[in-house]
Amino acid sequence: EAVSLRAVDGGHEDVLIRPAALDGPDDPVLILLAGWPTVPAEDVSALRTLLGEEFTRALSAGTGGGTPHGHAQDPLLSVTHLVAEVAAEYGLGQDAAALYLQLLALPDPTDRDCARWTGWSPARLKRARAELAATPLVVEAKRSRAGRSLFLPGGWRPSKSPALPVEEWKAGLYPLSDHRRTVPRVPVAELFTRAWARVRAGDVPRYTELVTRATPRNRR
Structure with missing residues (x-):
């Protein structure tokens, strides 16, 4: 039973x-x-x-033969072809393109975690951030508990600990919680693919334009 x-x-x-x-x-x-x-x-x-079938795929990802050694959160390792596409699309170097994919798809792309996943030195990560920050693809800011300085344009979800604050755009990739850490339910490589597919389809992270109606001034 x-x-x-x-x-x-x-x-x-x-x-x-x-x-x-x-x-x-x-x-x-x-x-x-x-x-x-x-x-x-x-x-x-x-x-x-x-x-669900998605969760089963997530658990089995990386267990087959021929899987590269390293973190799937490193796009240069798990989705090399997407890094090349992003670099060609926006005229970015490989590192900046990889960093953009991390910011685009992952719920927790803190500077510390990105360095751990890629194995980059602080100087290399700094160069990638500087190159990406010089484009309109991201905004540079200071946000509480974010652990990073680059963000996707658009709405921001200031969740409470242990959840990390995250861009609202990512709600289209996985369920977001205000009180729990977000854990995507698909393999990381598939997450990168889905996020980039949204961008290619025109669903680009952006600020929503607020349209207001002008009110007439009081007349005497």
């Missing part, structure tokens, strides 16, 4: 779930659990994620 009930003190019942008995994220049992008053909605959502 996929679900069983266990009596606890106070006349209440615990709902016990055996994920292995569920037939994927669309199993009717999950629909039943979604309406169960004592089962939190976020628990049902987590089960759907665990049973």
Whole structure:
């Protein structure tokens, strides 16, 4: 059985779930659990994620033979062809193009993590940031708890710890939480691909133009 009930003190019942008995994220049992008053909605959502095909791909990414050694968050390692496309599209060097992909796709591209993923020296990372900052692709600013100085243009989501603040544009890539660290549900290489595909399709990070109606001045 996929679900069983266990009596606890106070006349209440615990709902016990055996994920292995569920037939994927669309199993009717999950629909039943979604309406169960004592089962939190976020628990049902987590089960759907665990049973989903995207999450399975994310877990198995990098386990096959011939996988390059290193961090998938380094575009120069995981999506070399996209780095070349970005560099050609915007006239950037390879490092600046790789950094742009990190800012574009990842929920946590802090300066410290980018250096750890790429293995770049502080001087090399500084050069890449300076080259990218000289373009309209990013904005340079100081933002609380961001851990970086370059950001995508557009809305900003100032989440609370342990979640990191992040650009609103990235909500189209993965669910964002105001209170939890964001963990994408697809392989990192696929995340880079999806983010770049959005840009190529015209969905570019940008500020929304505010259109207002002029009000007539008071006349005497």
